Amino acid sequence: xxxVSAIPLEHALxxxxxxxxxxxxxxxxxxxxxxxxxxxxxxxxxAALAFVAAGSRWGAADGQIMFILILTLAAAEASVGLAxxxxxxxxxxxxxxxxxxxxxx
Amino acid sequence: xxxxxxxxLFPLLGFLILAFGRGKIPxxxxxxxxxxxxxLSALVxxxxxxxxxxxxxxxxxxxxxxxxxxxxxxxxPQFALRLDGLSLTMMGVITGVGFLIxxxxxxxxxxxxxxxxxxxxxxxxxxxxxxxxxxxxxxFLYFGWEGVGLCSYLLIGFxxxxxxxxxxxxKAFVVTRVGDTFMAIGLFLLFHTLGTLxxxxxxxxxxxxxxxGSIIVTLIALLLLGGAVGKSAQLPLQTxxxxxxxxxxxxxxxxHAATMVTAGVYLIARTHTLFELAPFAQEMVxxxxxxxxxxxxxxxxxxxxxxxxxxxxxMSQIGYMFLALGAGAWSAAIFHxxxxxxxxxxxxxxSGAVILACHHEQDIRKMGGLRKKIPLAFWSFVVGGxxxxxxxxxxxxxxxxxxxxxxxxxxGHAGLFWAGLFGAFLTSLYTxxxxxxVFFGEAKIDAHAGHGVSYWLxxxxxxxxxxxxxxxxxxxxxxxxxxxxxxxxxxxxxxxxLLSGAVAIAGIAIAGWRFFGQPALLxxxxxxxxxxxxxxxxxxxxxxxxxxxxxxxxxFLWAVRxxxxxxxxxxxxxxxxxxxxxxxxxxxxxSGRLRWYTASVACGAVLIIGAVIYL
Numbered sequence: 001x002x003x004v005s006a007i008p009l010e011h012a013l014x015x016x017x018x019x020x021x022x023x024x025x026x027x028x029x030x031x032x033x034x035x036x037x038x039x040x041x042x043x044x045x046x047a048a049l050a051f052v053a054a055g056s057r058w059g060a061a062d063g064q065i066m067f068i069l070i071l072t073l074a075a076a077e078a079s080v081g082l083a084x085x086x087x088x089x090x091x092x093x094x095x096x097x098x099x100x101x102x103x104x105x
Numbered sequence: 106x107x108x109x110x111x112x113x114l115f116p117l118l119g120f121l122i123l124a125f126g127r128g129k130i131p132x133x134x135x136x137x138x139x140x141x142x143x144x145l146s147a148l149v150x151x152x153x154x155x156x157x158x159x160x161x162x163x164x165x166x167x168x169x170x171x172x173x174x175x176x177x178x179x180x181x182p183q184f185a186l187r188l189d190g191l192s193l194t195m196m197g198v199i200t201g202v203g204f205l206i207x208x209x210x211x212x213x214x215x216x217x218x219x220x221x222x223x224x225x226x227x228x229x230x231x232x233x234x235x236x237x238x239x240x241x242x243x244x245f246l247y248f249g250w251e252g253v254g255l256c257s258y259l260l261i262g263f264x265x266x267x268x269x270x271x272x273x274x275x276k277a278f279v280v281t282r283v284g285d286t287f288m289a290i291g292l293f294l295l296f297h298t299l300g301t302l303x304x305x306x307x308x309x310x311x312x313x314x315x316x317x318g319s320i321i322v323t324l325i326a327l328l329l330l331g332g333a334v335g336k337s338a339q340l341p342l343q344t345x346x347x348x349x350x351x352x353x354x355x356x357x358x359x360x361h362a363a364t365m366v367t368a369g370v371y372l373i374a375r376t377h378t379l380f381e382l383a384p385f386a387q388e389m390v391x392x393x394x395x396x397x398x399x400x401x402x403x404x405x406x407x408x409x410x411x412x413x414x415x416x417x418x419x420m421s422q423i424g425y426m427f428l429a430l431g432a433g434a435w436s437a438a439i440f441h442x443x444x445x446x447x448x449x450x451x452x453x454x455x456s457g458a459v460i461l462a463c464h465h466e467q468d469i470r471k472m473g474g475l476r477k478k479i480p481l482a483f484w485s486f487v488v489g490g491x492x493x494x495x496x497x498x499x500x501x502x503x504x505x506x507x508x509x510x511x512x513x514x515x516x517g518h519a520g521l522f523w524a525g526l527f528g529a530f531l532t533s534l535y536t537x538x539x540x541x542x543v544f545f546g547e548a549k550i551d552a553h554a555g556h557g558v559s560y561w562l563x564x565x566x567x568x569x570x571x572x573x574x575x576x577x578x579x580x581x582x583x584x585x586x587x588x589x590x591x592x593x594x595x596x597x598x599x600x601x602x603l604l605s606g607a608v609a610i611a612g613i614a615i616a617g618w619r620f621f622g623q624p625a626l627l628x629x630x631x632x633x634x635x636x637x638x639x640x641x642x643x644x645x646x647x648x649x650x651x652x653x654x655x656x657x658x659x660x661f662l663w664a665v666r667x668x669x670x671x672x673x674x675x676x677x678x679x680x681x682x683x684x685x686x687x688x689x690x691x692x693x694x695x696s697g698r699l700r701w702y703t704a705s706v707a708c709g710a711v712l713i714i715g716a717v718i719y720l
Contacts, residue, residue: 027703036699101697 012053019046033088033095037081044074106156109169109186112149112196113239115142116232123225130221136211139224140559143207143231147200154193158581165189165584166305168241182302185241190581194439195238195371198446202363203231205563209454210355212559213461223263223353230256234364238371243292243302246372250288250336253365254281260360261352273348280345284335288372291328294321308378317382326379326386330393333369337423340397344649346420350412354457357412362419362453363446370426370442374435374586381433381587391431395524398424402531404646406538410467411456414539417646418493419449421528425509428521434512435586441505447575448492448502451567455485458560459543462552469539474548481554483544485564490540492571494533494613497606501575510605511598512589529605533612541620 019042026039048070055063085095092099119142123135130138157167166189174184188196207227214223233252240246262274296302298321299310315322333339338346349361360366373380373390380387398421405417422445429438460467462479476483492502506529513522569575619627630636642648694705 024703024707028700028707031700097699101699 009053009057013050016046016049016053019043019049022046031096031098033085033097036097037078037085040081041074041078044070044077106153106162106167106188107169108149109153109167109188109239110171112146112153112200113232113235115145115149116228116235118142119228120225120232123221123228126221128219128221132215132220135221135224139221139228140204140207140211142228143200143204146231146235147204150193150196150200153188154197157188157193170241174244179300180296182242182244184245186239187241187304188239189585190583191371191374191439191585192238194443194580194582196235198443199231199234199238199364202446202450202567203234203359205566206355206359206363206450206454208559209358209457209563210353212555212557213355213457214353217353219263223260226256226259226263227356227359230260230360230365234368237368240304242304243295243307243376246304246375247288247292250332250368250372251285253360253368254278254285254336257281257349257360257365260356261349263352263356267351270351273345273351277345277349280342281335284332284342287328287335288332291325291332294325294328298325304375307376311378311382315382318384319382322379323383323386326376326383327389329372329376329379330386330390333372333427334393335369336372337366337369337427338420339369339393339424339427340400341649343397343401343420344646344653347413347416347646350410350416354412354453354460357416358450358453358457361416362449366419366423367426367442367446370423370430370438373427373430374439377430377435377586380430387431387433389431391428391518391521394424394427394429394431395521395528396424397421398428398528399524399531400647402528402535403643405535406531407640407644409470411459411469411472411539411543412453412467414469414535415449415452415456418452418532418535419445421532422449422493425506425525425528428525429509429512432509432513432516432518432521433587434509434516434589436580436582436589437505437508437512439582439586440580441502441509443578443580444492444501444505444571444575447567448489448500448571451485451489451564451571452493454564454567455482455489458482458485458555458564459552462554463550466550469542472543472550473546474544475550475552476544478548478552479554481561481564485568486540486544488568488571490536492575494536494609495529495605496533496609496613497602499573501571501573503606503609504573504576507602507605511601514597514601516589526605526608530608530612533609534616537613537616538620541616545620 023039023041023043023046026042027036030036030039048067051063051066051070053063055061055066088100089095119138122138123130126135166187168185168187170183170185172184174182207224210223210227214220217223230253233249233256235249236252237246237249240249258274258278261277262271264270292302295307299307299314301307301310311322335342346361346366350357352361380390401417401421401424405414405421408414408417422441426438426441426445429435429441458479459472459475459482462475462482463472466472488500492500494500495503495506497503506525510522510525510529513525615627631640645651694701
């Protein structure tokens with residue numbers, strides 16, 4: 001316990017903020033939908049890391065429970081997302097997100 | 106007598122069945138429903154009438170409260186039926202004559218595309234008219250009043266493919282609406298001053314609340330007269346009735362001769378106390394009646410459309426009823442209302458038979474010599490026409506018209522009396538001009554007679570009722586309407602009877618002389634320049650249509666045109682313009698590009714979190 005708590009909360013939160021921002025940046029600048037999906041995973045992990053760090057700082061189990069929940073969510077999201085990616089590829093023959101912009105106003 | 110509500114329930118059910126059948130009900134079934142419902146209603150009326158006359162209820166009236174219509178503060182009008190002598194008479198006319206006309210209509214309308222639609226409107230009309238005469242308070246009466254107006258509109262425009270019929274229907278609706286507005290204001294005033302719209306309460310409260318001849322009661326009576334004038338096609342709101350002949354002939358018989366147009370007479374008789382308190386208004390009633398009866402009589406002399414002649418004669422006969430009301434002869438007016446319903450329904454149905462026999466020809470100049478070909482219609486016209494012309498002693502019309510003339514004379518209304526007498530001369534003149542032109546002379550048109558029980562039965566029954574038989578009916582009006590000022594008059598009344606009889610026969614004689622002889626005198630009278638001008642003026646019904654067109658329609662259309670881009674529209678119009686531009690602006694943000702969406706979600710999240718932290 002002592003070894004883990006040696007890492008200050010601020011460091012863990014800065015790391016998770018960096019991960020989250022990188023994921024967001026990835027979504028914003030990548031056009032390939034596979035990379036967009038991966039960036040979403042990165043963002044989720046960033047958020048999950050913040051939970052774990054906070055849980056360890058206050059010695060509560062909630063943070064780890066939230067991490068398990070986010071992990072499950074990420075798995076479900078990945079499977080649905082990949083299925084959609086397959087369908088998009090079949091329909092448009094490309095993985096470019098801008099190609100699937102038919103529902104504009 | 107608690108079955109009284111059935112009397113309007115049957116026609117109402119008939120209307121609902123036919124209306125929800127959406128024209129898919131076979132003709133025979135529609136006829137059974139349409140005619141049968143009114144027949145059942147007539148049966149209920151007969152039973153109620155017998156019970157009422159044998160065991161008169163306390164106070165000579167039976168009231169059946171159904172439910173409280175609404176409750177707003179102290180205003181709680183009841184939905185209550187009131188059966189007394191007056192409403193029983195009206196009910197008998199509406200359901201009895203109405204049933205015969207429905208029966209005839211099932212023959213007349215056979216094969217028409219809108220057969221069941223026709224009967225649904227007719228049933229709704231009968232139900233509304235029963236509301237009108239059975240209503241215990243003026244609001245209920247007004248409900249029926251508007252209901253019959255609606256049915257009149259629907260039925261005048263029944264053959265809606267012809268735009269002219271639609272125009273006639275709209276004209277009838279708008280013109281009667283003018284009168285209805287007057288009436289509504291009158292009702293508001295009544296409620297404002299007396300605090301109730303219950304007819305009996307009004308009749309009791311009015312003499313205490315209003316001093317005789319006071320301005321407020323005169324105003325109320327005049328406003329009610331305005332409503333009556335619109336519905337009953339009297340001067341100055343009479344212009345809609347001739348155009349209303351665009352509807353099928355049974356409609357003209359039921360609505361525009363026998364029942365609806367007499368609603369004004371009923372209204373004035375119902376609220377007679379108010380008119381007695383306002384002598385000026387009552388004089389106006391008599392004056393309106395007298396002037397209308399003369400104007401309509403002159404107009405009927407020169408019309409060439411068989412139904413328009415009858416329409417103007419209806420107008421002039423209702424003028425007689427108004428004249429009687431003005432002279433204070435309340436029961437005589439209702440009596441004439443009933444006999445008029447008999448013989449005018451007979452005349453209209455017979456004219457329907459003529460029109461169908463002549464393949465929808467309505468111009469009497471193209472008819473002629475139809476006496477042999479359609480004998481039943483001929484005899485109906487002779488009897489109905491005699492009743493209209495009030496041939497002495499053998500017709501129903503004589504008894505009622507004579508009563509009116511006698512009461513006018515005995516009540517000291519010399520002007521009304523002479524107008525009525527001259528009107529009687531005009532009546533017999535134009536009636537027999539019509540009969541001679543259509544049924545005598547050389548045959549100009551190929552005609553075939555109708556057959557079937559629904560053809561001859563209604564005509565025969567009405568034919569019998571138009572003779573002395575109808576004139577002998579005694580109406581139970583003593584407890585409802587005040588007694589006439591003059592009772593039986595002995596020698597003077599006999600002289601008046603003889604005078605009016607002589608006038609009627611003189612009219613027939615001149616019509617016959619003109620048609621069968623070749624009188625040089627009449628020929629000269631009719632063909633000089635003045636006469637031709639007069640007859641053109643009369644043909645146009647004294648130019649009222651022209652006048653109203655210039656006075657109201659044209660200025661209104663002009664105002665509409667000028668005002669079509671009015672300021673308020675401009676102001677209100679900016680709202681949709683702003684909304685449309687906002688819509689376009691926000692629609693731009695829906696680019697469909699995923700990255701833009703993500704960026705805006707991120708920006709939004711940053712903004713919200715920032716706001717939560719720093720504010």
